[in-house]
Amino acid sequence: MDLGLKGRVALVLGGGGGLGSGIAKSLAAEGASVAVADIDKATAEATVSEITGAGGKATAMAWDLSDLGAVDANVTAVESALGPVDILVAITGGPPPGTASGQSTETWRKFFDSMIVSVMSISDRVLPGMRSRGWGRIITSTSSGVVAPIPNLGISNALRLTLVGWSKTVAAEVGKDGVTCNVVMPGRIATGRITFLDEKKAEREGRSVEDVRADSLAMIPMGRYGDPAEYADMVTFLASDRAGYITGSQIRIDGGYIPSI
Numbered sequence: 001m002d003l004g005l006k007g008r009v010a011l012v013l014g015g016g017g018g019l020g021s022g023i024a025k026s027l028a029a030e031g032a033s034v035a036v037a038d039i040d041k042a043t044a045e046a047t048v049s050e051i052t053g054a055g056g057k058a059t060a061m062a063w064d065l066s067d068l069g070a071v072d073a074n075v076t077a078v079e080s081a082l083g084p085v086d087i088l089v090a091i092t093g094g095p096p097p098g099t100a101s102g103q104s105t106e107t108w109r110k111f112f113d114s115m116i117v118s119v120m121s122i123s124d125r126v127l128p129g130m131r132s133r134g135w136g137r138i139i140t141s142t143s144s145g146v147v148a149p150i151p152n153l154g155i156s157n158a159l160r161l162t163l164v165g166w167s168k169t170v171a172a173e174v175g176k177d178g179v180t181c182n183v184v185m186p187g188r189i190a191t192g193r194i195t196f197l198d199e200k201k202a203e204r205e206g207r208s209v210e211d212v213r214a215d216s217l218a219m220i221p222m223g224r225y226g227d228p229a230e231y232a233d234m235v236t237f238l239a240s241d242r243a244g245y246i247t248g249s250q251i252r253i254d255g256g257y258i259p260s261i
Helices: 018-029 041-053 070-081 105-133 153-178 192-203 210-218 228-238
Strands: 011-012 033-038 056-062 087-091 136-141 177-186 250-253
Touching: 011 018, 011 105, 011 210, 018 033, 018 041, 018 087, 018 192, 018 228, 033 070, 041 056, 041 087, 056 070, 087 105, 087 177, 105 153, 105 177, 136 153, 136 228, 153 177, 153 250, 177 228, 192 210, 228 250
Parallel strands: 011 033, 011 087, 033 056, 087 136, 136 177, 177 250
Antiparallel strands: none
16 A cells, blocks of 8 residues: 655654654654654654664754754754655643642643644644645644543543644644644553653552563553554654545544553
8 A cells, every 4th residue: 555655745743763763764764854853853863863874864963852943943944955845744741640630830830832832833833834845744642531530540531632733623624735733642652651651650560570560451441551663653654645634633542451442
C-alpha cells in the first residue's frame, strides 16, 4: 500500500524519545523528510542517524517547547532545511507524577505553556501553509489519562484534555482545506517514560517493579506492553493520503488497556 508520503515534510516534536523516535523512523521509511526536534539534541541526532543509515532524509534540532518565543525561528529553520511542513506530530514531555490538588499556580502555568500552548503555537505557525497547499496533517499524542484518568498523574490528566478539545475544534475549522487533525492515545507502550512511571509507582507503594508491571499486564487484554513501532505505524497511517477522511478523532493504541468505552 502506497501511503503517499514520498516528498512530504514532517516535523516530529519529542522526536528523540521512545514514541517520537519510532514515529520519525516510520515516517521516514515511507519516504517523508523528517525534522526530529527534541529538548535533548543528542537523542534527536541518534534518531536521525538511524534514519539516514537506512537511506532516509532527516535533520535534528534542539527545541525547548517551553520557549514559546522560539517557535517562528525553529519552524523557519525546518522550512530552510527540508521545505514547508506538511505533517506536524506533537509529542510533549510528561509532567512529574503527583496529585491534581495542591499544585502551585506556577506549576500549572509552567506545564500549560510547555505541553499545551506550545502545540497550539506551532500549529498556528504551520497551518496557513497547509491550508494554502490544500493538504496537511496535525497529529497530537496525548495520554490514556484523557479518557480514563491515571492515578497520581493529576497534571497530565487535566492539561492533556485541553489538547483533545482544541484538536476537535481545529479539525472542524480546517477540514475543507484538506487538513486533518487527530489525537492518538498510547496505552502501556514500552518506552523509557513507562519504565520511569513503573519505577516511581513501585517506590511509592513499597513494591517491586516486577509486581507493578505484572499488575499492568493483567489489565491489558493483549497481555503485553506495546512496541513503539506499533504506535508509530498508526501515526504514520494517519499522516498518509489513505487517512484523508479521518479527522477530529481520538484513536487509542493500547492493546485494549483503556477501560472506558
